[in-house]
Amino acid sequence: MPHLVPNIKKFPRFLCDTLKRERIPEVTESQKTAASQDAKMEVEKDRNRAALRKTFYGRILRSIIVGFWVMVIAFSLMRLSPGDPVRLALGADVTEEAVEAFRTQLGLDKPFYLQFWDYFLGIFRGDLGYSYFSGRDVTEILGTHLPVTLMIIALSILFAALISLPLALWVATSKSNTVNYLFRALTSISLAIPGFFLALLGLLVFGVYFNIAPAAGYEGAFPGNLRYLWLPALANCGSLVPVLSRVLHSSLVDTLDEEFVETGIIRGVRKSRFYWSYLLRPSLAPTVVLLSYMVGVMIGGTVIMETIFSLPGIGRELITAVDGRDYPVVQSIAMIFGLIVVFFSFIGDLTGYLLDRRVTLS
Amino acid sequence: MSIAIEGKKEKKFLKEGTFGIYTGFFMLGSLVLAGAIIPWISKYGPDELASMPLAPPSRANFFGTDVLGRDVFVRVFDAVFIDLGTAIIGVAIPLVVGTIIGTLLGISQNKRVNSVVGSVIDGINAFPFLVFVIALIAFIGPGVGSIVLAISLVNWARYARIARTRAVVVNKQGYVEAARTLGFSKKRILFKHIIPNVSSETRAYALSDFIIVIIAIAALSFLGLGIKPPQAEWGGMIRDGKDLLTVGFWWPTVFPGIALCWAGIAVAFISEGLTRRMREVGTR
Numbered sequence: 001m002p003h004l005v006p007n008i009k010k011f012p013r014f015l016c017d018t019l020k021r022e023r024i025p026e027v028t029e030s031q032k033t034a035a036s037q038d039a040k041m042e043v044e045k046d047r048n049r050a051a052l053r054k055t056f057y058g059r060i061l062r063s064i065i066v067g068f069w070v071m072v073i074a075f076s077l078m079r080l081s082p083g084d085p086v087r088l089a090l091g092a093d094v095t096e097e098a099v100e101a102f103r104t105q106l107g108l109d110k111p112f113y114l115q116f117w118d119y120f121l122g123i124f125r126g127d128l129g130y131s132y133f134s135g136r137d138v139t140e141i142l143g144t145h146l147p148v149t150l151m152i153i154a155l156s157i158l159f160a161a162l163i164s165l166p167l168a169l170w171v172a173t174s175k176s177n178t179v180n181y182l183f184r185a186l187t188s189i190s191l192a193i194p195g196f197f198l199a200l201l202g203l204l205v206f207g208v209y210f211n212i213a214p215a216a217g218y219e220g221a222f223p224g225n226l227r228y229l230w231l232p233a234l235a236n237c238g239s240l241v242p243v244l245s246r247v248l249h250s251s252l253v254d255t256l257d258e259e260f261v262e263t264g265i266i267r268g269v270r271k272s273r274f275y276w277s278y279l280l281r282p283s284l285a286p287t288v289v290l291l292s293y294m295v296g297v298m299i300g301g302t303v304i305m306e307t308i309f310s311l312p313g314i315g316r317e318l319i320t321a322v323d324g325r326d327y328p329v330v331q332s333i334a335m336i337f338g339l340i341v342v343f344f345s346f347i348g349d350l351t352g353y354l355l356d357r358r359v360t361l362s
Numbered sequence: 363m364s365i366a367i368e369g370k371k372e373k374k375f376l377k378e379g380t381f382g383i384y385t386g387f388f389m390l391g392s393l394v395l396a397g398a399i400i401p402w403i404s405k406y407g408p409d410e411l412a413s414m415p416l417a418p419p420s421r422a423n424f425f426g427t428d429v430l431g432r433d434v435f436v437r438v439f440d441a442v443f444i445d446l447g448t449a450i451i452g453v454a455i456p457l458v459v460g461t462i463i464g465t466l467l468g469i470s471q472n473k474r475v476n477s478v479v480g481s482v483i484d485g486i487n488a489f490p491f492l493v494f495v496i497a498l499i500a501f502i503g504p505g506v507g508s509i510v511l512a513i514s515l516v517n518w519a520r521y522a523r524i525a526r527t528r529a530v531v532v533n534k535q536g537y538v539e540a541a542r543t544l545g546f547s548k549k550r551i552l553f554k555h556i557i558p559n560v561s562s563e564t565r566a567y568a569l570s571d572f573i574i575v576i577i578a579i580a581a582l583s584f585l586g587l588g589i590k591p592p593q594a595e596w597g598g599m600i601r602d603g604k605d606l607l608t609v610g611f612w613w614p615t616v617f618p619g620i621a622l623c624w625a626g627i628a629v630a631f632i633s634e635g636l637t638r639r640m641r642e643v644g645t646r
Contacts, residue, residue: 062484069485077501188382188634192626194577196584197600197619200607208608215608300492304581308604318493319585322500334497338489345488 055353063346067339071123074335075116078327129328131321138332141317146336148218148313151225152305153298155233156240157291163237164245169275171245172252183249187242195301199235199308206231216310232305239301240294247290251283258282285352292348296341378642382635389628393621397442406433408440408594416611426613428602434614437594438621444589445596446625448506449576452513453568459514460521461564465557467522468529480526486519492578499587509588513575520571521564528560535559566640569633573626580622596622 110118122128128138171183206213213231255261256279264278303315310316314333321329406412412423412433419426425434467479486494498512532538533556541551580597582588589595591602596618603614 062481065481066484066488069481070488073482073485073489074497077497184634188630189627192573192577192630193623194580194619194626196581196597197622200600200604200615200619204607204612208610296488296490299490303492303496304585307585318496319587322496322587325500327501330497330500334489334493337493338485341490342488 052353056350059346059349063342067342070338070342071120071335072116074331074338075119076112077331077334079112128332131329132326133324138329141329142314142332142336145312145314145317148225148229148311149299149302149306149315152229152233152236152302152311152313153295155226155229156236156298156301157295159234160237160240160244164241164248165280167241168245168248168252169279172249172256183245187246190238191242193238195235195239196304196308198238199232199305202231202235203308218311228309228311232302232309232311236298236301236305239297243294244287244291248283248287251286252279255279255283281355285355288355289348289352292344292351295344296337299337299340379635379638382631382638384635386628386631386633386635389624389631393442393625393628394446397439397446400439401436404433404436406436408432408437409592412436416606416614419613425617428599428614429606434599434617437599438596438617441594441596441599441618441621442625444506444593445576445579445622448509448579448589449572452510452517452575452579453572455510455514456517456521457561457564457568460518461525461557461561463518464522464525464564465529465552465560468526468560469533469552469556483519483522483526486516487523489516491516491574492581495578495582496585496587499582504587504590506589509579509582513578517571517575521567524567525560525564528563529556532556532559566633566637569629569636572629573633576622576626576629 119129126139128142130137131141167183171179174180203213203215207215214228218228219225261278264274269278299315302313303318305311306313306315307319314336318330318333320326321333401408409432411431413427413431415427415429415431417423417427417431423433423435425438428434428437463479467476470476489497494516495509495512498515499508502508502511538551538555541555546554579588580595580600583595583597584601586601589598591598599618600615600622603611603618607615
């Protein structure tokens with residue numbers, strides 16, 4: 001059966017080690033060829049390590065540049081305002097002197113690049129300015145409210161993974177056309193259902209009908225707050241599940257066409273090992289990269305969920321600040337969210353690369 | 363996919379994706395038609411007192427009435443044009459601007475401009491879409507115009523990124539080289555040869571983006587930052603009804619929500635159908 005002889009070039013790297021162990025005795029007949037083989041592998045290893053280092057530093061540099069632009073863009077938001085932000089913040093009936101004094105106090109009388117320089121230095125000192133109204137430090141606001149938001153995002157991603165992983169596996173391994181067709185249609189439909197509508201329906205079903213989810217309120221401690229967070233997270237992952245399961249499904253289908261899967265079936269690999277090493281691990285890289293890009297979408301959804309369920313997260317703080325035209329707060333929250341996304345796309349790219357070295361980083 | 367491998371059932375009843383496209387267009391068409399006809403023939407105006415406040419769905423008021431006694435049925439269909447219209451403009455402007463800027467970047471030889479503008483684009487794309495739009499609206503103020511402006515300011519970068527990657531490929535194609543050899547003007551090559559081929563990709567993205575934008579517009583109104591209240595708008599109607607939902611008055615919230623989903627699903631079907639058809643053409 002010639003087609004059963006594995007083509008080593010097509011295998012992902014993590015499988016090559018296992019296969020080399022089987023193949024090397026046949027290939028290396030004399031000592032000489034074995035030595036040259038070893039030398040070749042050494043070179044190959046070095047090259048791999050160098051490539052890894054290069055991509056790693058390249059990604060870090062790129063993330064720093066993008067992060068810098070995120071700060072610049074967030075900072076120049078203030079300049080977009082058609083009116084004078086200081087005058088708008090203070091209200092209509094204030095004297096010229098008060099406006100000027102406030103302007104000097106905020107450092108708005110300096111040229112743009114100096115203002116940005118001050119702001120930039122402030123970020124590294126942990127000083128993001130303070131709210132026009134409550135007078136609180138923006139850093140303090142972020143410190144108290146960011147954990148809630150991050151927790152909702154983490155829970156949403158967990159729920160999304162728990163739903164889409166089995167779903168994609170089931171659909172990809174199923175031979176039925178109906179299942180595939182239904183999967184496509186249903187993911188299309190759920191892609192178009194807005195998160196806030198889903199949240200309200202969830203509230204209607206779980207909050208009113210079954211009465212197992214509180215409509216509002218929050219408590220700080222970790223295991224207790226899950227009671228308040230599970231429904232927002234579930235509603236929030238509604239926009240993530242279709243995208244995630246689709247990408248996972250299509251890469252699973254591609255993996256199933258590979259020869260090593262056939263080899264795995266014929267060799268009778270243990271089921272758990274087959275699913276993880278042969279199917280999931282080679283197909284997971286695009287999903288992980290996508291997941292890191294979807295963090296931005298999750299943040300957007302969380303803002304809405306926090307407003308609906310009155311959770312004390314950073315998103316509700318953002319809406320309050322927007323309503324009150326509290327510019328330093330809006331600016332800093334937007335910047336922090338941008339930086340979080342930059343950070344996660346860096347992590348995601350790297351993880352995707354480590355999971356499957358065949359992925360070329362763009 | 364398995365059909366092709368097994369070699370059976372090669373002849374199919376319908377071309378791949380046709381069903382989705384037809385269903386999508388039917389759903390969208392019926393919504394637009396209803397949006398044109400129903401406010402025109404109905405007894406009540408969208409802002410008129412139709413019946414008792416919070417009257418349940420009945421033969422007089424198909425979808426019931428909201429907290430101010432306005433007919434939900436009329437209001438849902440009165441909102442069709444403002445919602446769809448804003449979304450269409452909010453997709454069209456970034457599509458055109460982003461495609462042109464991205465294409466110019468992709469074919470330009472100036473490395474410095476390329477990397478600087480490229481990283482600015484990446485910087486804009488790094489912001490979560492909804493958060494950036496909300497922040498922009500905080501600075502430029504709410505309203506239909508500023509929603510469109512804010513969405514355009516954020517979204518052009520996404521199109522520009524797609525167009526740029528594509529333009530680099532298209533620029534190296536034989537037909538562009540041939541046009542250059544024939545001595546066509548740069549403008550003609552750009553608009554007749556490069557942009558049509560780049561925009562096929564950005565237009566495909568625009569369809570899926572339309573869903574995101576229409577949800578974002580409703581979400582902004584839902585947060586109270588979008589289209590202002592007297593105007594019937596799905597997101598705003600959901601906002602008005604959301605506190606009544608938990609006390610048993612579900613109709614002022616659920617019907618606008620269904621209309622919003624209906625519009626989104628219609629476009630999702632069209633987009634899905636077109637993608638499948640394009641893939642089939644590609645593999646043939």
